[in-house]
Amino acid sequence: MIELSLADRPAIVTGASRGIGRQIAETFAEAGGDVAICSRSYEDVAPVAERLTAEHDGRVVPVECDVTDPDAVRDLVDVAIEEFGDLRVLVNNAGGAAESAELLHQCDEETFEWMLELNLKGPYLLAREALPAMTTAGGGSMVHVGSVNGLFGIGLSGYSEAKSGLLALSRNIASHYGQYGVRSNVLSAGTIETESREKEMENTDERADETSARDRWLDQYPLGRFGRPDEVADTALFLASERSGFITGENIVVDGGLTSGLPMSFQNEIYHADEPPTRPDR
Numbered sequence: 569m570i571e572l573s574l575a576d577r578p579a580i581v582t583g584a585s586r587g588i589g590r591q592i593a594e595t596f597a598e599a600g601g602d603v604a605i606c607s608r609s610y611e612d613v614a615p616v617a618e619r620l621t622a623e624h625d626g627r628v629v630p631v632e633c634d635v636t637d638p639d640a641v642r643d644l645v646d647v648a649i650e651e652f653g654d655l656r657v658l659v660n661n662a663g664g665a666a667e668s669a670e671l672l673h674q675c676d677e678e679t680f681e682w683m684l685e686l687n688l689k690g691p692y693l694l695a696r697e698a699l700p701a702m703t704t705a706g707g708g709s710m711v712h713v714g715s716v717n718g719l720f721g722i723g724l725s726g727y728s729e730a731k732s733g734l735l736a737l738s739r740n741i742a743s744h745y746g747q748y749g750v751r752s753n754v755l756s757a758g759t760i761e762t763e764s765r766e767k768e769m770e771n772t773d774e775r776a777d778e779t780s781a782r783d784r785w786l787d788q789y790p791l792g793r794f795g796r797p798d799e800v801a802d803t804a805l806f807l808a809s810e811r812s813g814f815i816t817g818e819n820i821v822v823d824g825g826l827t828s829g830l831p832m833s834f835q836n837e838i839y840h841a842d843e844p845p846t847r848p849d850r
Contacts, residue, residue, distance in 0.1 A: 570849040572809045574601025574626070574699035577708075578652035579597070580644065581636050581660030582606050582694065585612035587762035588713065592659055592804050597626035599805055604648040606633035615639035627651075635662045635690035636814070645697040655701040657808045660691035660734075663713065667725035672725040680726040687730035695741055698749065707749020708775065711807045712738050714756040714801070716823050731756075735819055742817030753807050758823030759785055759794045787833050791826035 571726055578650035581596065583589040593605045597620045605614035610632035617630035629651050633644040636638050648655050666679045691712050691814055702708035717724050718731030741752035786792065801821050806812050821827060829835065836842040 572599055574599040574657065574805070574809060577656040577808065577810075578602045578648060578654060579604070579657035580648050580655065580694070580698070582690070583607065586605060586607070588757070588760060588797050588800050589659075589661040590616055590653070591801040592661060593628060594620055594624070594712065595798065595801035595805050596657075596659075596808070597621070597624035597628050599809070600624075601627070601808075601839055602629075602652045603624045603627075604629045604631055604644065604651065606631045606635070606644055606662075608632065608634050611650070612793060620763060620808075629811075634695060635660075636685045638693055640660050641693040641697050649701055653779075654705040655698055656708045656717055658694055658702075658703055658708070659696055659713065659808065662690055662712040663715075663727075663731075664689040665674055665724050670723045670725070671798045675725040680729075683726035684730050684733075687727060688792065690707055691734060692737060695737070695752075695850045699741075702750050703745065703748040708743060708751070709812070710738070710752040711804050712754045713804070714754040716756055716758050716817070716821070716827055719756060719819075719821070719827055720801040726756045739817045740817075746816055750814070751807075753812075753817070754819045755800065755803055755807065755823045756823065757800050758789070758794065758826040759815060760800055761794045761796055787831045788826055789823075790828060790832060792832075795822060795824055802808065826841070 577597055579601050581589055581593045581603055584593040585607035593603050596603045603626055605613055605617055605628055610630060613630040617628040620628040631644050631647050633640045635641060645655065666683060695710060712734050714734045715731040717728040718735060738752045738754045800822055803820060807820065
């Protein structure tokens, strides 16, 4: 088994107090990496850092940071460099969507701008501050946590547009700074089983004969399940490590097949896809 290591590859992981970001931080610490983790609230992120430092080889440092604030972002990068000596990995994970803005005509300007700031401006600010440190260190890897919402039209205006813009941001970084050893990739995730997602999926819809939102979403996934945070984190670890040293400017989709085709109920009805394959008589 090939082990992925982040020893001597100090990292920053944003939005790490819960969900995917917390799991990425834990996976990085387990891989021997020193990690600066941030959240808008120090009280939320400090217990995570304390636990991970106690349980794993890597040292985890908590930092309060609003990723849309240029000064706070600069301070975050400074802390990482002061604590670890340099910076080799940046994971732009912090993000979010407004539930009230699923369709374009429902999305007011303030909400739209907030989602662009959080999901696109934040990663831009982090990348801008991290680039000098990475080039000085001789290279590094940026992993921008995107979404399948940025790949095709499935709602959440503002959020989807920002995640689509993240692809262009990453490709420009890869194209312009590869000569300095800096790699940049997007990790586009499908539906992942986090605490917040579980609450969302508990809802039912009277128009769908009380079929749960969860069941309707599962119908879109060929693997018949949602993803786990550790599956996203393992992919992020690969992209952050030197094992992916020749991969840059790419979009790695971790979505259980969501973007590969039509809903399973439709395929089963039209193509009889629910009939398992058998060997033909010879």
